[in-house]
Amino acid sequence: MKIFAARGRRLAVADPGMSEPQSTVERSGLPHRFEAVGEALISGSDVMGACSVAGEELARDGASVEETLAGLRATWQAAAGADPTYDVVSAVLTAWSETTLGYLHQLSCEDPLTGLSSQAHLRSRLTELYRLGGAGVPGGVDDYALVVFAMPTGDPSDEPGDHFTRAMRLARAGELARTAFARDETVARLGLHRVGILTRRDDRLGRRVQVLRTLLARAEPDTVVRVWIEGLPGADAVAGMMLDELARG
Structure with missing residues (x-):
């Protein structure tokens, strides 16, 4: 389920049968927005920072928490052959939730408890x-x-x-x-x-x-x-x- 975007998204994977030029996502075989996470994981650079950025971007895209976790797990399985650790999941979900909450607060015109403007x-x-x-x-x-x-x-x-x-x-x-x-x-x-x-x-x-x-x-x-x-x-x-x-x- 989408949170605040109308456009649907799917986790992209490479299709060997395609004859047209493939996008960066399809060439990498990693889910959308997780390319940098995969690169950081393979190169040993700042994985946590890349995870936070991915969480923010997915929230802005309107991805649900289920999509976000599925993309994270698919990336870790592809790049490391294992499931992501707790710290990694926490970094992604914290960034996702804070960005989503900030967006919802911006939409709110009325404080729900008092009836005053927010x-x-x-x-x-x-x-x-x-x-x-x-x-x-x-x-x-x-x-x-x-x-x-x-x-x-x-x-x-x-x-x-x-x-x-x-x-x-x-x-x-x-x-x-x-x-x-x-x-x-x-x-x-x-x-x-x-x-x-x-x-x-x-x-x-x-x-x-x-x-x-x-x-x-x-x-x-x-x-x-x-x-x-x-x-x-x-x-x-x-x-x-x-x-x-x-x-x-």
Whole structure:
């Protein structure tokens, strides 16, 4: 079964009956994407590195985990006459799973626990802004800001493994954020305790932030919820690093 590609693939082997010029895969007799692994195995060079690269490439191709393991075993049998070791299988599957997971995260627009936009979606919205115009360009990033609020720590939702209680707390806070920012703003989850709101920087921004502070204070009367405005940096890459830093906070 494919993971995220529509195009099918088969493990290619050389066909001695073919009269047309054969591809590199067919000439080597090794499965697609495993040619470098076979070469590394035979030459004694960096097999683990080649396995990691093969796992990443197969994930991008849309190969299933079954196909990936079958190709790995066929390569080892052809080049070494034995089955691959645990370390080799682990290297391939780790690379495959991390690449696949990264792809799926990029597709996700909504955080499944809170119903807020995902951090990946907020990141893509920022990238769109930078494509429209960087710093100093009308309608570009200078016309937008990121409003952030951080729920206080130290309550029962911070117990290890209590993801549901923490998520519900953020979901309620997110609904309050949508009350204060009720236009086309992107309200997204940032890490475990923070929410980010991508909004236009206009003459009403300060007043709307104050409304949000008031709503959060009423919802969390025994705590102090920090709310602040983050200016957007001049470069898209720096904006990505800023989001990562906010999510770790």
